[in-house]
Amino acid sequence: MANVTATIITIGDELLIGQTIDTNSAWMAQRLNEIGIVVERRVTIADKADDIRLALDEEIPRADIILMTGGLGPTADDITKPFLCEYFGGKLVLNEKVLEHVKTLFERRNKPFLERNRMQADVPDVCIVLYNEMGTAPGMLFEKDGKYIISMPGVPFEMMSIMTKEVIPRLQSKYVSDAVLHRTIITSGEGESFIAETLEDIEEALPMGIKLAYLPSPGIVKLRLTATGGDETQLSKELEKYQQQIADRLSDIVVVMNDIPIQELLGNALREQGKRMALAESCSGGYIAHLITQVQGSSDYFQGAIVPYQSKLKNKIVGVDADMLKEHSAISEEVAIELATKSLAMFNSDYCLSVTGQLSHGGEDAHIQKGLVWMAVADKDRVKTKKYLFHYGRELNKELTAQIGMLMLWKFITGRI
Amino acid sequence: MANVTATIITIGDELLIGQTIDTNSAWMAQRLNEIGIVVERRVTIADKADDIRLALDEEIPRADIILMTGGLGPTADDITKPFLCEYFGGKLVLNEKVLEHVKTLFERRNKPFLERNRMQADVPDVCIVLYNEMGTAPGMLFEKDGKYIISMPGVPFEMMSIMTKEVIPRLQSKYVSDAVLHRTIITSGEGESFIAETLEDIEEALPMGIKLAYLPSPGIVKLRLTATGGDETQLSKELEKYQQQIADRLSDIVVVMNDIPIQELLGNALREQGKRMALAESCSGGYIAHLITQVQGSSDYFQGAIVPYQSKLKNKIVGVDADMLKEHSAISEEVAIELATKSLAMFNSDYCLSVTGQLSHGGEDAHIQKGLVWMAVADKDRVKTKKYLFHYGRELNKELTAQIGMLMLWKFITGRI
Numbered sequence: 120m121a122n123v124t125a126t127i128i129t130i131g132d133e134l135l136i137g138q139t140i141d142t143n144s145a146w147m148a149q150r151l152n153e154i155g156i157v158v159e160r161r162v163t164i165a166d167k168a169d170d171i172r173l174a175l176d177e178e179i180p181r182a183d184i185i186l187m188t189g190g191l192g193p194t195a196d197d198i199t200k201p202f203l204c205e206y207f208g209g210k211l212v213l214n215e216k217v218l219e220h221v222k223t224l225f226e227r228r229n230k231p232f233l234e235r236n237r238m239q240a241d242v243p244d245v246c247i248v249l250y251n252e253m254g255t256a257p258g259m260l261f262e263k264d265g266k267y268i269i270s271m272p273g274v275p276f277e278m279m280s281i282m283t284k285e286v287i288p289r290l291q292s293k294y295v296s297d298a299v300l301h302r303t304i305i306t307s308g309e310g311e312s313f314i315a316e317t318l319e320d321i322e323e324a325l326p327m328g329i330k331l332a333y334l335p336s337p338g339i340v341k342l343r344l345t346a347t348g349g350d351e352t353q354l355s356k357e358l359e360k361y362q363q364q365i366a367d368r369l370s371d372i373v374v375v376m377n378d379i380p381i382q383e384l385l386g387n388a389l390r391e392q393g394k395r396m397a398l399a400e401s402c403s404g405g406y407i408a409h410l411i412t413q414v415q416g417s418s419d420y421f422q423g424a425i426v427p428y429q430s431k432l433k434n435k436i437v438g439v440d441a442d443m444l445k446e447h448s449a450i451s452e453e454v455a456i457e458l459a460t461k462s463l464a465m466f467n468s469d470y471c472l473s474v475t476g477q478l479s480h481g482g483e484d485a486h487i488q489k490g491l492v493w494m495a496v497a498d499k500d501r502v503k504t505k506k507y508l509f510h511y512g513r514e515l516n517k518e519l520t521a522q523i524g525m526l527m528l529w530k531f532i533t534g535r536i
Numbered sequence: 537m538a539n540v541t542a543t544i545i546t547i548g549d550e551l552l553i554g555q556t557i558d559t560n561s562a563w564m565a566q567r568l569n570e571i572g573i574v575v576e577r578r579v580t581i582a583d584k585a586d587d588i589r590l591a592l593d594e595e596i597p598r599a600d601i602i603l604m605t606g607g608l609g610p611t612a613d614d615i616t617k618p619f620l621c622e623y624f625g626g627k628l629v630l631n632e633k634v635l636e637h638v639k640t641l642f643e644r645r646n647k648p649f650l651e652r653n654r655m656q657a658d659v660p661d662v663c664i665v666l667y668n669e670m671g672t673a674p675g676m677l678f679e680k681d682g683k684y685i686i687s688m689p690g691v692p693f694e695m696m697s698i699m700t701k702e703v704i705p706r707l708q709s710k711y712v713s714d715a716v717l718h719r720t721i722i723t724s725g726e727g728e729s730f731i732a733e734t735l736e737d738i739e740e741a742l743p744m745g746i747k748l749a750y751l752p753s754p755g756i757v758k759l760r761l762t763a764t765g766g767d768e769t770q771l772s773k774e775l776e777k778y779q780q781q782i783a784d785r786l787s788d789i790v791v792v793m794n795d796i797p798i799q800e801l802l803g804n805a806l807r808e809q810g811k812r813m814a815l816a817e818s819c820s821g822g823y824i825a826h827l828i829t830q831v832q833g834s835s836d837y838f839q840g841a842i843v844p845y846q847s848k849l850k851n852k853i854v855g856v857d858a859d860m861l862k863e864h865s866a867i868s869e870e871v872a873i874e875l876a877t878k879s880l881a882m883f884n885s886d887y888c889l890s891v892t893g894q895l896s897h898g899g900e901d902a903h904i905q906k907g908l909v910w911m912a913v914a915d916k917d918r919v920k921t922k923k924y925l926f927h928y929g930r931e932l933n934k935e936l937t938a939q940i941g942m943l944m945l946w947k948f949i950t951g952r953i
Contacts (some may be wrong), residue, residue, distance in 0.1 A: 133751055135575045136718065137565030138760065138795070141558060144580075148554030158552045159587070161580035163561075166749075170576070177594075194732040194750040195739060228727070236729050253928075255729075274752065276932055301553065310645070312653050312672075315611040322612060332583075333611040334550055335691065343555065378555070398843075400822070404829025405815075408822025408843050415896060415930060417821075423849045426815075426825050426841040428834075436840070436882060465853060479832060511670075513832060515693055 122157040122347050123296035126182040128174050129163045130189035130199055131273055143188050143278055150282055155296030156184065157347070166190050168202045175206060175268070183266055184290065189273035191256035193235045200243070200259070203270055207261045209245030214257070217248060221255045249285035253277045258285060267293065298351040302362045303378035304342045306369060307526055311335045314342070314369065321364055329361060337515060338522035341378065374526065381525045382410045382417075388532045389420035389470075396528065397466035398424035399437060399458040401449070402476035402492060407521045422466045427458075433475075437461050450475050450487050452495075452504050459495035459502060472496050472528040474520055479513035490516055494524050496531040503527070503536055539574040539764055540713040543599040545591050546580045547606035547616055548690055560605050560695055567699055572713030573601065574764070583607050585619045592623065592685070600683055601707065606690035608673035610652045617660070617676070620687055624678045626662030631674070634665060638672045666702035670694045675702060684710065715768040719779045720795035721759045723786060724943055728752050731759065731786065738781055746778060754932060755939035758795065791943065798942045799827045799834075805949045806837035806887075813945065814883035815841035816854060816875040818866070819893035819909060824938045839883045844875075850892075854878045867892050867904050869912075869921050876912035876919060889913050889945040891937055896930035907933055911941050913948040920944070920953055 127147055133139040141163065148158045159182060164170040166189075178185055190199030204211055218240035225232040239255045242248050249258030249269070254277040261268040269286055271278045306314065311333040315322070322331050328348055334341040344361055348354040366373050375384050389396055400407050408424035411417055425437060430449040433439040439457040447453045458473035476492030490509040495502055505527060509516040530536045544564055550556040558580065565575045576599060581587040583606075595602055607616030621628055635657035642649040656672045659665050666675030666686070671694035678685040686703055688695045723731065728750040732739070739748050745765060751758040761778055765771040783790050792801050806813055817824050825841035828834055842854060847866040850856040856874040864870045875890035893909030907926040912919055922944060926933040947953045 132747075132749055132762070133760070134562070135565060135578065136569055136716075136762070137562035137575075138718075138751065138758075140562045145551070145554035145557045148552060152553055158554075159582065161552065161578075163578035165576065192750065192752075193729045196747065196749045230727055230730060233729055233733050235732060276928055299553075301555075310647055312610045312650055313647060315652060316650050330549075330613070332549055332613045333609065334555065335609075341555075343550070345549070345553070398822075403826075404834075404838075405817070405822030405825025405841055405843065406829075408845075409820075409826045412821025412823075412845065413931065413934075418845060421821075421845055423845040423853070424822055424841075424843040425853075426822065426843070428825075428829065428838055428840040432840045432883065435884070436842075466849065467852070511693055514830065517830075 121297055122155060122299060123184065123294040124157050124159050124182045125151055125184040125186055126178040127158055127161045128178060128185060128187045129161070129273070130166060130171060130187060131163075132165050132196070134163050134189075135165055143273065143275055146275070146279065147186055147282060150287060152299045152301070154287060154291055155298050156290065156294070157299055166196055166198055168198060171199065171202050172206065179263060179266060179268065183294065185266070185268040186286075187268070187270045188278055191270065191272045193239055193255065199270060203259065203261065204243035204245075207243060207245045207263065209243035211241040212244045214240050214242045214248055216250070217242065217257050220250070224255060249281050251277055251281055252284065253280040260289065297347050297349050298354055299347050300345070300351070300354055300358055301378070302344045302358045302376075304362060304366055304369070304376055305339055305374045305378070306342065306372040307339045307374050308372040309340070311340050314340055314372075317368060318365060321361070321368060325361060326357075329358065337518040338526065339374065339381070343378075380410070381522055381529065383414050385525050385529045385532070386411070386414050386417055386420060388529055392532065394469035394532070395420050395422050396470040396472070397422045397462055397468040399462035399471060399473040400424055400426050401428060401433070401458070401474060402478050403474050403517055403520045403524070404428055406517055407472070407474070407524055410521055410525070422468050425462055425465070433458060437465065448487060450477055450491055450493060452493055452506065455493035455495035455504055456497070456502050459497040463497050463499070470496065470498050470528060470532060472524055474524050476507075476520060478509075478516040478520070492516070492520050494520075494527055496528050498531075503531055538714055539572060539716060540601065540711040541576050541599045542568055542573050542601040542603055543595040544575055544578045545595060545602060545604045546578070546690070547583060547588060547604060548580075549582050549613070551580050552582055560690065560692055563692070563696065564603055564699060567704060569716045569718070571704060571708055572715050573707065573711070574716055583613055583615055585615060588616065588619055589623065596680060596683060596685065600711065602683070602685040603703075604685070604687045605695055608687065608689045610656055610672065616687060620676065620678065621660035621662075624660065624662045624680065626660035628658040629661045631657050631659045631665055633667075634659065634674050637667075641672060666698050668694055668698055669701065670697040677706065714764050714766050715771055716764050717762070717768070717771055717775055718795070719761045719775045719793075721779060721783055721786070721793055722756055722791045722795070723759065723789040724756045724791050725789040726757070728757050731757055731789075734785060735782060738778070738785060742778060743774075746775065754935045755943065756791065756798075760795070797827070798939055798946065800831050802942050802946045802949070803828070803831050803834055803837060805946055809949065811886040811949070812837050812839050813887040813889070814839045814879055814885035816879035816888060816890040817841055817843050818845060818850070818875070818891060819895050820891050820934055820937045820941070821845060823934055824889070824891070824941055827938055827942070839885050842879055842882070850875060854882065865904060867894055867908055867910060869910055869923065872910035872912035872921055873914070873919050876914040880914050880916070887913065887915050887945060887949060889941055891941050893924075893937060895926075895933040895937070909933070909937050911937075911944055913945050915948075920948055
């Protein structure tokens, strides 16, 4: 047995001019990996018949499955459906079930039902219709040379719904694939070169079928072990043996043995202790609160945040001493401590993280060094502070502040600092 | 004259297993479009020599320029550099300037300088080295059959630095391209079908070289006109004529005639009036504050936010009446109004937007209908409220809340509501 392979073809001028970032491919690849299907190539092309034809002619022989997204909407720039109909030698016929569904959606939204919407219910007579619960454009499954070619709309939540309910079950029943397993270790505190050096002998001794990859991102380096094989239980055991060996070697810098976002790691620690947290975010402008509330169920432990973006609100709302703000400036260890302890009291919380800094040039604190950030974590007994100097642009400095701040709170909560 | 064309090849297993979302390609495409270069294809492949070879063999004949990212790091899974060296028939030689730079970076970070880092200064003797100010892996420019093949690291801010400082100037001096121009109209309030219907005659009468595309996203539909041609001034004039014609037809639902995020539109309106705003975000959990503070210079008009994620904080910190919370629940018009007006006073602001809702199942308000969101906007004289029922998952409902909330505040500020 071996792995079933797939190519993802994304269609859309907006992807080629950079107006839209393709988040669909990553999501689809994850779902495919879960059932042992390996994505070997991804190709992005324009809304042009010739380009779609070339991509299909080239990619169909190379993979077992072709997943396509895009170009299925109701407007003139959407050409994928008529093209596929012609490519696979069919003709468009009205599908009553799809028609009913599209009509219902328009009724629910109180919008007029137009001829161009009715046309969304026309489907090639040579495909299996994949029902689109979330939108008006149905997915389509074609078969050629024993291979599946699947077309879905590019709107992310519509694609996700069709993948989950229609595509994955069909792929599972048609294909039997080797397993593809990943195990990740998240580290913080050293660069990828240093880690690679530390692991050199372990990496060289890895068996043929197991690959180690290094993925640096703001504040962390992820190590990913990947293996493919027929016996999933055995493979999983072997991967975890190497994962443990690596974690033992790196002990100090290992954060978690799982590919989860730091906000989830933090949430798990809080939930385990039955404790709650609050935030006083200045320079990060609500971003940490946003990340934390992306986790389903975060209201169990996240109480809220104050974002005193302008300096005097640190005094007016949080109660940081006005003279202290003047003497030390808003970006100082003293103010970080006051923000954390006063917000802890204001939210009546178990833990509080504060961040205050200057992420880019300009604003009230233009005299402060760009990239300087002070952070503090507090509970009712202890406070810890740390100073950082980030060397990048506004967005990346914000990302670093958020990731490192959440990690600092996690270390504080779990007794590591 | 015609357009110079490019293919983007992104290399990395993490892109094919979906561990990383490719944001680089969109950014690169935008920069290329600005100098008239059209991206016709994007291909994503694994860190495997055979796959890189196939991609180069196929793509070099098809485009004038090949831009590649990824696989240039210091670890064993990074194979792009030795592969390209062999592919273009060169050998690796030490580059003293790169070596000095890499050493300086390690000194600044107080990290040991390792042999594998020294090796990052080895470059093929058949390329032009593209200096990487932000990191340790240099970019490389190869020439073959009169075409440029450019390799850069996949770390976004490193790629961006090399593109801006090294790649774009070289492309501009080598290639003369027709212009590629885009003009966008952002609308809110109608679906793409209805808009397409309204514009049908205008769209049909567009000249050959001008294309209209529809891009629906949460809360808005973008209309994009694209044209290519030799005379940029003439082209721009013509595009703007059609842009105006479309805007006149759609008058009611046009938000802005420019492809800017809603947070920037809102910031511009506030700056014009010399006014400031605050936020009381409950269900959106800091996301709106995050979006607003992504805009450089937002501290001129954004004062701050309170995120009273747990219900009783709406009383304790913002001062919403406890009986009102009990009687109407936290997700009600009454509480949205109180949140907006009380926060307006707390921040001493000119405008305040409040949102309170139930984005997904569970939490304190599990009895409330999923997707129900109340919003209020207030200044010292007026309050406006609106109720929404969103039908999607947690993340998309959050996105809708943020986009629609910011649009509502913008309409309030500019006297549209």
